[in-house]
Amino acid sequence: MSDAGFDEWLHAFVADDGYYVECANGHGHLPPRRICPDCGSTAFSEEALPESGTVETITTVHVAAPSFESDAPYDTAVVDFGPARVTGIVVDAPTGAVEIGDEVEPDVGASETTGDDVLVLRPV
Amino acid sequence: MSGVRVAGVGLTHFGSHPERTGRDLFAEAALSAKEDAGVPLDDVEQLNVGNFAGPLSEGQGHLAPLLGEAAGLSCPATRYEEACASAGVAVREAVRTVRSGEADVVLAGGVERMTNHDTPEVTESLAIAADELFEVRAGVTFPAAYALMAEAYADSFGIDEADLKTDLANVASKNHDNAIPNEYAQYQRELTVEQALDAPPVAEPLGLFDCCPITDGASAVLLVSEEYAADHDLDAEVAVVGTGQGADRMALQDREHLARTPAADDAAAMAYDDAGIDADAVDVAEVHDCFTIAEVLAIESLGFYDPGEGLGAARRGETRADGDLPVNLSGGLKAKGHPVGATGGSQIAEMARILRGDHPNSDKVADAEVGVTHNAGGTVASAVVHVLEVAE
Numbered sequence: 001m002s003d004a005g006f007d008e009w010l011h012a013f014v015a016d017d018g019y020y021v022e023c024a025n026g027h028g029h030l031p032p033r034r035i036c037p038d039c040g041s042t043a044f045s046e047e048a049l050p051e052s053g054t055v056e057t058i059t060t061v062h063v064a065a066p067s068f069e070s071d072a073p074y075d076t077a078v079v080d081f082g083p084a085r086v087t088g089i090v091v092d093a094p095t096g097a098v099e100i101g102d103e104v105e106p107d108v109g110a111s112e113t114t115g116d117d118v119l120v121l122r123p124v
Numbered sequence: 125m126s127g128v129r130v131a132g133v134g135l136t137h138f139g140s141h142p143e144r145t146g147r148d149l150f151a152e153a154a155l156s157a158k159e160d161a162g163v164p165l166d167d168v169e170q171l172n173v174g175n176f177a178g179p180l181s182e183g184q185g186h187l188a189p190l191l192g193e194a195a196g197l198s199c200p201a202t203r204y205e206e207a208c209a210s211a212g213v214a215v216r217e218a219v220r221t222v223r224s225g226e227a228d229v230v231l232a233g234g235v236e237r238m239t240n241h242d243t244p245e246v247t248e249s250l251a252i253a254a255d256e257l258f259e260v261r262a263g264v265t266f267p268a269a270y271a272l273m274a275e276a277y278a279d280s281f282g283i284d285e286a287d288l289k290t291d292l293a294n295v296a297s298k299n300h301d302n303a304i305p306n307e308y309a310q311y312q313r314e315l316t317v318e319q320a321l322d323a324p325p326v327a328e329p330l331g332l333f334d335c336c337p338i339t340d341g342a343s344a345v346l347l348v349s350e351e352y353a354a355d356h357d358l359d360a361e362v363a364v365v366g367t368g369q370g371a372d373r374m375a376l377q378d379r380e381h382l383a384r385t386p387a388a389d390d391a392a393a394m395a396y397d398d399a400g401i402d403a404d405a406v407d408v409a410e411v412h413d414c415f416t417i418a419e420v421l422a423i424e425s426l427g428f429y430d431p432g433e434g435l436g437a438a439r440r441g442e443t444r445a446d447g448d449l450p451v452n453l454s455g456g457l458k459a460k461g462h463p464v465g466a467t468g469g470s471q472i473a474e475m476a477r478i479l480r481g482d483h484p485n486s487d488k489v490a491d492a493e494v495g496v497t498h499n500a501g502g503t504v505a506s507a508v509v510h511v512l513e514v515a516e
Contacts, residue, residue, distance in 0.1 A: 006257045029378070030258060037373070057279065057382055059271035060328045061263060065248040068263045076263045078272055078377050085377035087262040096328070100279050119262055 005032025010117060013108045018049040020084040028083030052103045052124050053081035060095045070113040077121060079104055088119035098123055127350035128222045129360035129515070132161025133473035134233075138341035138461030139310040142239040146175070146182055146342075147194040150235040153342035153466075154195035157231065157473075161346040162358060168346075169227035171201035172218045174210030174234030175465035178203075180249045181237050191235065195344075205465075207253035208414060210234055211343060212468025212499030212508030216367045218347050219510075228352040233344035234470075236463035246338050250464070253502040255375035267335055269376060269503045270415040271327035276382035277417060278329075281432035289329050292416035293320035294439040296333050296458055299413060302445055303455025305484035308470075310339055310461030334416040339461030343469030345476070362476045366401070366511030368394025374505045388425030388498060388507035395496070396427075399511035403427030406511075407492035408478060409449065410471040412500040413456040422498045423451060426509070445488040453478055453485040468499035468508060475512050 009031050012018055020028045023036035024043040035042050058077035061068070068074065075090035075098060090098050091109055098104065102123060109120035134156025136149050150173065158165055171192045179185045188201035204214040211234030218232035238246055251260045254269055264272070278288045300315035315333055323331035353360045370390030373379050380386070396402055403426060411426070413419035424434040428449055437443045443451035454460045454474035457467060475495040477483035492514075499508045 003257060057272045057276040057376075059268050059275055059330075060325070061265060061268045061271075062324070062328075063243075063247070063265065063267065063326045064263065065251055065260075065265050066244045067248065067260075069244065071263065074263055076268055076272070078276075078382065087259055087264060087375065087377045089263045100275065116261075 010108060010119060013106050013119065018106050019046045020049050021045070022047045022083065030084055030086070047083065049084065050081050052105045053079040053086065055098060055100050055102045055104060056080045056085065057100060058090070058098060068111060068113050071111055077104070079121060086119065088121040091120045092122045125223045126225055128219050128364045129348050129350055129353045130345060130362045130364065130472070130476040130512070131163055131348045131353060131358050131360040132157045132159070132346040133476050134160060134344040135308045135470055135473050136342045137308055138339050138463060140239045141340040144237070144340060146178055146184065146235045146237040147190055149237065149340060149342040150191045150233070151194040153233055153344040154231060157344035157346045163229060163346055163348065165196045167229045168197050168231050169199050170218070170221060170230045171197055171199055172204060172214035172230060172232040173201065174204045174214040174468060176205060176207055176210050176236060177249045177464065181241060197231065206506045207501035208412065208462070208464050209468055209499045209501030209506045209508050210465040213369065215345060215469060215472055215510065216369060216508050219364050219367045222347055222349050228349040230347050231344060232347060232469060233342065234466035234468060235342035236465040237340050238338045238463060239340050243338065258375045258377060265327065267330050267415065268327040270417055271330045272376055273382055273421070273503065274329055274417040277420070280383040283435065285329060288435070289321060290317065291435045291439050292329070292334055293317045295413065295416040295419050296320045298438045298444050299452045299456040299458040302453050302485060303459035306455050306460060309455040309459055310337055311455070311459045330415055336414045336457040336462040339463040341461060341463035341466050341470070343466040343473050345469050345472045361514055361516045362479045363513050363515040364510055365513045366395040366399025368392060368398060368509045370394070370507045372505050374502070376503060384431055385421045385425045385500070385504040385507065387504050388422060388500060388509065391507040391509040392426045395509040395511050399513070401494060401511065405494050406449065406496045407494050408453060408489045409451045409496045409498065410454055410475050411451055411456070411498040412467070413452060413458050414462055416458065418500065419451065419456065421504070422500070426496060426498055445485060450489055453483070453488060471497040471499055472510060472512070479512060479514050
């Protein structure tokens with residue numbers, strides 16, 4: 001089962017072509033969007049997401065849902081890319097090593113538990 | 125517009141009852157409310173029932189008429205789903221129905237059966253209250269979501285991690301103290317600050333005792349118009365005088381604030397305006413402390429504290445039972461328990477009893493006249509606030 005809009009957005013990171021959608025009045029969001037919740041605009045363009053973003057908040061998850069059971073413990077973070085924020089799992093760093101204010105890059109990885117594609121974040 | 129009175133309330137014990145069906149739990153609460161009110165079931169004109177995960181936990185959809193039947197009702201019945209605020213919106217819509225004159229007697233409440241599944245399954249089912257695409261698929265559990273808010277709070281207000289954990293542990297300890305005499309509470313036992321701090325981590329900075337338990341239970345509130353109460357000589361001195369609801373973006377990443385809950389700000393402002401009061405008039409509050417940080421965010425949204433100032437309230441004693449503004453005299457979600465779809469109704473039931481004087485902790489607020497309930501859905505993408513008042 002695919003999720004139109006989301007799947008294309010996620011997989012764009014594989015080719016380093018991460019993007020967000022911007023409405024006619026400059027509000028950034030993640031797809032799929034038909035209307036801007038900030039202003040009601042229905043005209044969107046795809047814009048390149050900056051290559052790195054800043055960790056705005058982060059936690060180390062010790063008790064995971066079954067779909068991430070084998071991944072635990074892991075860090076999940078909300079990252080500010082400027083026009084939009086993204087949530088993902090931190091990789092290539094020990095848990096707790098990445099802190100608020102650190103720079104990370106988005107990519108696509110796989111859940112150790114299910115093998116499903118996951119938005120991952122690598123320290124810059 | 126008709127005034128709304130709480131004619132009766134009913135609760136099941138909140139706890140681990142894996143063998144009990146949702147329909148049986150709700151019937152018990154509903155019949156208790158009927159007995160408490162002294163209102164015949166034939167007079168109930170509408171049932172509003174909150175439930176979050178019945179289709180997942182019991183494989184049962186189309187819940188409302190089933191629950192109405194179980195409670196001996198033969199009136200129109202509707203299920204409300206707003207995650208953890210399901211019963212809050214069920215009560216709110218009941219209040220609006222009675223006010224409008226559409227009905228004189230409405231039963232509102234909620235039910236959740238949770239412990240018939242193991243913790244990982246419940247964790248997964250609770251996660252559907254978050255954004256499935258952008259949060260759940262990024263490993264965000266509910267404790268993780270609130271942990272993200274807690275870390276953002278600490279960062280926003282320059283709070284040391286150790287101080288954050290200590291202040292949150294004080295919230296948990298306070299609420300356990302309040303639950304000790306509450307016969308409906310899941311945990312009628314003390315939790316020391318040290319025990320809370322020593323608990324295994326769930327999602328840092330939150331440990332096991334920062335998190336509410338997994339709970340089975342049901343709540344019911346019988347609301348009537350002032351005219352019905354007078355005509356039937358009911359003992360219904362507590363009125364619902366204010367109701368409000370707010371909303372925010374679903375995913376944390378899409379919010380203006382990660383360390384504040386604007387949906388609850390809006391719900392509180394609406395409810396206070398509706399009641400013609402401000403935060404200073406509130407004597408006692410029941411708030412949605414699904415995680416300890418959630419109580420902090422709630423008391424700030426309710427206007428009791430400025431942003432960043434609510435964290436130390438429990439440690440300082442201000443929100444303890446003997447403090448200036450007792451919060452969660454029931455034990456809160458933390459110690460009373462959190463059967464998700466029932467919680468908002470249980471807050472109304474507990475507050476009505478506190479104000480009536482027949483709650484085991486009523487003596488802590490003997491002169492209280494105004495109480496507020498705060499019920500939140502998810503990471504407060506939804507919030508419902510009610511103002512209750514002793515009317516006579």
